[in-house]
Amino acid sequence: xxxxxxxxxxxxxxxxxxxxxxxxxxxxxxxxxxxxxxxxxxxxxxxxxxxxxxxxxxxxxxxxxxxxxxxxxxxxxxxxxxxxxxxxxxxxxxxxxxxxxxxxxxxxxxxxxxxxxxxxxxxxxxxxxxxxxxxxxxxxxxxxxxxxxxxxxxxxxxxxxxxxxxxxxxxxxxxxxxxxxxxxxxxxxxxxxxxxxxxxxxxxxxxxxxxxxxxxxxxxxxxxxxxxxxxxxxxxxxxxxxxxxxxxxxxxxxxxxxxxxxxxxxxxxxxxxxxxxxxxxxxxxxxxxxxxxxxxxxxxxxxxxxxxxx
Numbered sequence: 001x002x003x004x005x006x007x008x009x010x011x012x013x014x015x016x017x018x019x020x021x022x023x024x025x026x027x028x029x030x031x032x033x034x035x036x037x038x039x040x041x042x043x044x045x046x047x048x049x050x051x052x053x054x055x056x057x058x059x060x061x062x063x064x065x066x067x068x069x070x071x072x073x074x075x076x077x078x079x080x081x082x083x084x085x086x087x088x089x090x091x092x093x094x095x096x097x098x099x100x101x102x103x104x105x106x107x108x109x110x111x112x113x114x115x116x117x118x119x120x121x122x123x124x125x126x127x128x129x130x131x132x133x134x135x136x137x138x139x140x141x142x143x144x145x146x147x148x149x150x151x152x153x154x155x156x157x158x159x160x161x162x163x164x165x166x167x168x169x170x171x172x173x174x175x176x177x178x179x180x181x182x183x184x185x186x187x188x189x190x191x192x193x194x195x196x197x198x199x200x201x202x203x204x205x206x207x208x209x210x211x212x213x214x215x216x217x218x219x220x221x222x223x224x225x226x227x228x229x230x231x232x233x234x235x236x237x238x239x240x241x242x243x244x245x246x247x248x249x250x251x252x253x254x255x256x257x258x259x260x261x262x263x264x265x266x267x268x269x270x271x272x273x274x275x276x277x278x279x280x281x282x283x284x285x286x287x288x289x290x291x292x293x294x295x296x297x298x299x300x301x302x303x304x305x306x307x308x309x310x
Contacts, residue, residue: 003029003030003031003032003033003034003035004033004034004035004066004067004068004170005034005035005037005066005067005068006022006026006034006035006036006037006066006067006068006070007037007038007039007058007063007066007068007069007070008022008023008036008037008038008039008070008072009038009039009040009060009069009070009071009072009084009087010038010039010040010046010048010054010056010072011040011041011046011076011081011084012046012047012076012081013046013047013048013049013074013075013076013077013078014046014048014049014054014072014073014074014076015048015049015050015072015073015074015075015101015102015156016048016049016050016052016054016074017156017157017159018072018073018074018101018102018104018156018159019038019048019054019072021101021156021157021159021160021163022070022099022101022159022160022162022163023036023038024160024183025160025163025164025167025179025183026163026167028178028179028182028183029167029171029175029179033167033170033171033175037056037057037058037063037066038054038056038057038058039056039057039058039059039060039063040054040056040059040060041059041060041061041081041083041084041087042059042060042061042083043056043058043059043060043061043062044056048074049074049075049076060083060084060087061083061087063087063091064091065091065092065094065095066095067095067096067097068095068096068097068098068099068166069088069091069092069095069097069098069099070099070100070101070159070163071084071088071098071099071100071101071104071107071108072100072101072102072104072159073100073101073102073103073104073105073106073121073122074102074103077103077104077106077107080106080107080110081107084107085107085110085111088107088108088111088113089111089112092108092111092113093113095149096149097149097150097151097166098113098149098150098151099150099151099152099153099162099166100121100151100152100153101153101156101158101159101162102121102122102153102154102155102156102158102159103121103122103125104121104152105119105120105121105129105152106121106125106129106132108150108152109129109132109133109136110133113150114133114135114136114150114152115133115135115136116135116136116137117136117137117147117148117150118136118137118138118139118145118147119136119137119138119139119145119147119150119152120138120139120140120141120142120143120144120145120152120153120154121138121152121154121155122154122155122156123140123154123155124155126138126139126140127140142154143158143161143162144158144161144162144165146165151166160183160185164176164179164180167179205244205245205248205249206248207244207248209234209235210234210244210245210248210249213230213233213234214249214256216233217230217256217257217260218260218264221257221260221261221264221282221283221284222281222282222283222284223284225253225257225284227241227242227253227254230245230253241253257284258294258298261283261284261285261294262283262294262295262298262299264282264283265279265280265283265285265291265294265295265303266306268282268283269303269306269307270307276288276291276292276303276304279291279303288303291303
């Protein structure tokens, strides 16, 4: 019995890993599970943003709606390929699932497939997606979002996470786990995991003293990190420090500290065997209950469940 059909759309300037990442996941389940094809407008070869030339299997204009559509992103989405959008408008609603990787969300939005839905994309362009398509509820934080039959994922490698989630949904956890092991990766980062670390998300302060303080906070999450204490370390008054930190880092000291502690706790839950009480103490929460409240508030999942998923 032939497997479910997966159609990955390619176009000039597509990001190669947006294509090959999900393709390798679906192909890893075998042809009895999935029949994976690539298609370009006109059926000709396309050059990816990295210079790799992809020779597709099909002419997109001759392709029928598959079980699952995968729309990659890349530099080629900066000027929306009208042929791809036209095909999506016509055929994507007939597919069981429609997915995007990275800036491929812009093509789904242009085709009207994200109207009234929650979605994500690469963190660098979440603001642009929200401004350009105000009828889309853009969430810049998770690595992928499911909203009914439409799924969107964040930057580049998150397409692999989304594809693994779809395999797990179709074929079960053991099959998805076997594919993840073959690809030497986790099964799987939960969709609500943040796209990037605190150090990547926040700006580096302009003045050296504040940059050094940012590093010190990351190295000492268990310390007294009140505004008063941090201001003394920065040789500023509390008011001057709070104003300067927010202006240069892009968020308040309290929010920055909360994000550092949460990220540190997540890492310890994944990588250490420490109990919840010990993890909470090492991260500056004081008690396991305080850490649990922070996880529920920010991630919607308790620390014990977060650890289980990894």
